[in-house]
Amino acid sequence: MKKRRVTSTDVARKAGVSQSAVSRTFSPWPTQSGVSAEIREKVLRAAKELGYQPNAIARSLITQRSRIVGVLFSYLDNPFYARALELLCHGLQARGYHALVFMMSDTLQDIDSTVSDILQYQVDGLLTASVELSSKLCIECTERGIPVVMFNRTQDDPGLSAVTTDNIGGGRLAAKALLDAGCERLAVLAGWEGASTSRDREFGFRAELHARGAELFERANGNFNLEDTAQATRAFFKDRNPAERPDALFVINDYMAIRAMDVIRNELGLRIPEDVSVVGFDDISTAAQPTYGLTTVRQPINRMVEASLRLLFEQIEDSAAQPEHVMLGAQLVERHSVRRKSSP
Template sequence: MMADKVTSLQVAQRAGVSQSAVSRVFTPGASVSKKTAAKVRDAAKDLGYRPNVLARAMVKGKSRIIGLVVAYLENFFYPETLEKLSNALQEQGYHVLVFMTKQTAQNVDGVMEEILDYQVDGIVMASVAMSSDIAMRCQQAGVPIVLFNRSQDIDGITSVTSDNYAGGRKIAEFLLAGGHERIAYIAGWEGASTQRDREAGFRMALQEAGRDIFSRAVGEFNSDKARDAARRMFDVAPDQRPDAVFVANDHMAFAVMDVIRHDLGLRVPEDVSLVGYDDVPPAAWRGYDLTTMRQRANTMVEETVDVLMEHIQSPETACPRRVAIDGPLVVRSSARIPTGWPSNKSTR
């Protein structure tokens, strides 16, 4: 026979505090002294008491839950960044529910329906697309959304990204300064704003110098597809082969470098200069030593949490924003270094 469920009143009596004090101890973000919290938690442990967080949330109309939607975790950028994001939200007194989905808007919409059933207080979408219909539904439900490392042309939606356009420009300027004649590009997923903006900035800087992309392939932010793209691009006659390539993220750039060096026997950077984007930890490993654009993950996380809290706490006055955070080009040995350009230092 099951024992009667322990109540917060019993915990209060055991701890010698008020019932409201017990409630505050188990309410994230509530003010309570360390001494009171210790007494309440000790009494709760002795009695086997567990608060019904969801029931309290339904009464108060706030779940203290943030839905975090993620498309894929193969890219080193995401596990580390999402850990920082989850920790930052927890410091604000919120629990995080992670939902996995595919990158397309159709797949995301199904997941979003499920998220709304959890009565979440806000949603962070990391590198995934969404439809304007589901965005409107969230707005009608009073659930703010922040797009992380992605932007979309949907009214009322806030996004936080690096300045991908400026990053693409910096990479083109660096390769041009290095004297390269045949500069190529391996694109990410064509539906991503990050891909679109990086390529747009890259192309513009080349055009301003009277140049164009020598050859282009698509890797879709996928290692296997990036390898195939590299073989098609570089397994050709020397005069048809690029002497430099910008790969739209580091995750693909590692695969491309492996093909160039190990499958095709070319030298990096003597035969081919290679630049990536993100500056994930393996980029600094001696085996890759990849020149790459750094995304300021800590700053992106801080901006995301700040703007999300603003929308949750002051929905009447909060305005949608598009935050683009500039980052430095980190120069290592995978690309020819222009004369006078500092090596192994973050620039600009």
């Protein structure tokens, strides 16, 4: 015979308090519950003896809040996004919320279908990272009153909040570092063409080259994929004379840059930075390891997560809160993958 579930009424009866006192004791906002220390102790003792656990689903029906936030990622291979997910989940839990994590492909059609499924869970908001959203989906979320915050992505939609690094400015920093080092044949290893991060970083890189009277020597796509990155790197350097190959490589993120460096050194036998200088973007932990010493453009990931959560909860708690685009400054971190400019 199935054992009957213990209810808050049972706990109230055993503790000798009202049912509302039990509800307030287990409220996600304990500092606002108005329960004295004595009553709280009675309730918790009775709950432990009876084996009671509060029903979050039942509470959500009363409060009209699921206290669940949908978190969308296309991939976690890149350590930058794995770290972002960890920080986002901790930040949500600290506020009494939980993450409902979904992985999806990069295609907008699949994303629309998956998010439609997520919305059935009555999530209080959506955080998206490494995901491009269609305008159709954004309109659907807005009409349902569901706040959406894009992390490390952006699009031209004033009704959508986004938090990014200054990717264009960061691309300019990368170009400046390579030009200041005396590099002349600068190439770009881009990411997925649909990603705003890749487009903006490359735009900034090209803009700085143009401002300095230089031209892009060569370009290829790594598609945020290690095998595509390896193939593109081989195409840049394999079986080519020094004057016919790049002497500098800007890779759109560190995840791809690390793979490119391995191919350059271990497969092609070239030296970094003597034969080719390399700059990445993100500043993942691997970039700082002595094996790589990758010069890169740092994204302030902690501040990005904090800003994303702030925007999300402002809109959850106040339906009149206006969407906002937060852009944080990028910083060049110099290590030893870029050659030093020779003295005149």
